[in-house]
Amino acid sequence: MSRHPEVLWAQKSDKVYLTIALPDAKDISVKCEGEGLFCFSAVGVQGESFDFSMELFGNIVPEGSKTKAGLRNIMCSIQKEEKVWWKRLLKSEEKPAPYIKVDWNKWCDEDDEESASDTSDDNNAGIFLILRRQGEFDDNQGPVWLITWNWSSGDRRTASMTGGKKFCTTIDTLTQREPDSMLAAMFSGRHTVSEDPDKGYVFIDRDGKHFRHILNWLRDGVVPTLADAAYSELMREAVYYQLLGLVEGINSVLTKRREGDELDAELTRADIIKCIQYNKDLSYVDFSYACLKNVFFSRANLQCAKFRGRCEFTGANLRGALLAGANLKSANLQDACLVDCSFCGADLSSAHLQTADLTNANLEGANLEGANLKGAKLNNANLKGANLQRAYLRHVNLQNTKKI
Template sequence: MKDFQSNLSSVVRLNIGGKKFCTTVDTLTREPDSMLAVMFSGRHTLTQDSDKGYVFVDRDGKHFRHILNWLRDAVVPTLEESQYSELLREAEYYQLLGLIEEIHAVLNKRKEVDEFHTELTRTDIIKCIQSEKVRFRGVNLSGLDLSKLDLSYVDFSHACLKKVFFPRANLQCAKFRDVDAEASIFLNATLRECEFTGANLRGALLAGACLQSANLQDACLVDSSFCGADLRTAHLQNADLTNANLEGAVLEGANLKGAKLYNANLKGANLQRAYLSHLNLRHTQLEGARLDGANLLGAIR
């Protein structure tokens, strides 16, 4: 039997499930904890074909060239997702931990790209809004920059608007019913009379936005920021404002019936004539808030 480890540059002939490969001991032992490194460490006796000197491994050889190229150059090939699954299975068999980690990294990156893959571009949006009745119902616009555009009266209902950039956009009377707008930015946007019924605005930034008479009933506003926003006569019934920041916001005449305000920040907010009946305000920060004329019947403070 040949002592492979005695010469790292020696050529090794491999028969992987019927496919023939030639490489060196140095390549096969690049990852010292792998099964290949153990096989060719010199500590094990390997059976070779008596005629041609090939070491046989009973595995599918379809992706073994990628295994060798990884060991040579530490490069992950570009493959279809189903092929990555096959390569991952081989990498696990040969216990190539570095390749396993890189394949998972590639697959995770692809998932992130797919999640935020948009169906339209900013240019497409601009072309669309030139028509009178614009609808983006159910469309994925995640990650788009739609700042400063006139999107008034546009129907975004049921759309995916994650991390969309809306600063200073005119969204007056736009419909956002049941949208997923998590972490989107509406900084200083005009949202007068908009409809956000049932919308997910978790972590959204609406500081300085004009939301007069906007409908946010049943919306998820957890961890969102409305600092300095104008929410006069806004409808916030049953909205979840847990950990929301409304410091300095104007909520004069707003209806917060059934809203969740646990740990919400309402410091300096204007709550004149706001409807706060039977709300639990015990864990709400109200320092400096204006409450004259507010309906606090049955509220817990």
């Protein structure tokens, strides 16, 4: 059995706009006939069928009509045969089906059509918010028009309005969520506001850029997701309108974002080195491929730690460190301070130890096969049982070493 999606409609003198609320729709079919017949069908995300047809108030131009499918809805722009305002959407005078509703966010009446175009980005003029209460609605459910305008030049009272964007909401929305706000005070009836005598406009000298977020907060109580800079702008508007709940909500979002940034921030090389340096027991830690130039590991326990893949220790201070059994194969220890280090049983094969200071180092049983020890200081170093096959020992003084 077919279902009817929600259909929102609005018009201008030359077009009718239909917004069909149907997320992720497939097999969308839209047919328009010149006499005003509009037919729609589609398949929903769960495979259900949706369709409806309507006989529009006047004739239309099918070839001038367009359909655009989005993630959440389908938007249809239908060109009228004559540039004239329709009294209603449907030809029938009966009440429309409940799934057909007015799209107040897009609505434009005949008096305001020229000034309600979406050209509110004129940088040569200030933007002013205009609130218009429609006189034919007396209860709190009736719409209140909220319009942002550009003023082309001159004094605010005489300048011409060159464009803008129109919103629509209810008095309940403006007064209930934030009853102590400026907007609630204006529309609660407690105060008399200055209105244009001809059209009932109320002027507020504010930028309308973020006013849709103000309205959505008053409707739903949800803080929008914005960039930090945009939050700062929205905060200024919230303070101006005295929306204390929104101010608190923005502060809460920014606080959580800062805390999240701190938790998610990547540790820099310097941060990691500082953590390592203050933790002296680093036995069995895998430092493979790490770049630890000039690190300070004095007297650290690095027993059985792994330093494979040409680990970079150039200029590091490892004085007195325990490196017994460590895997330092191909590690770069050039110019490193290795005084009093213990390398018992360590694998230093193919290691780069040029000009390293190994004074008093314990290299008993260490594997130094193919290691480059050019210019290294081995004064009083213990080389008992060390493997020095193919080691490069140019400019190395082995006379003062122990038990070679």
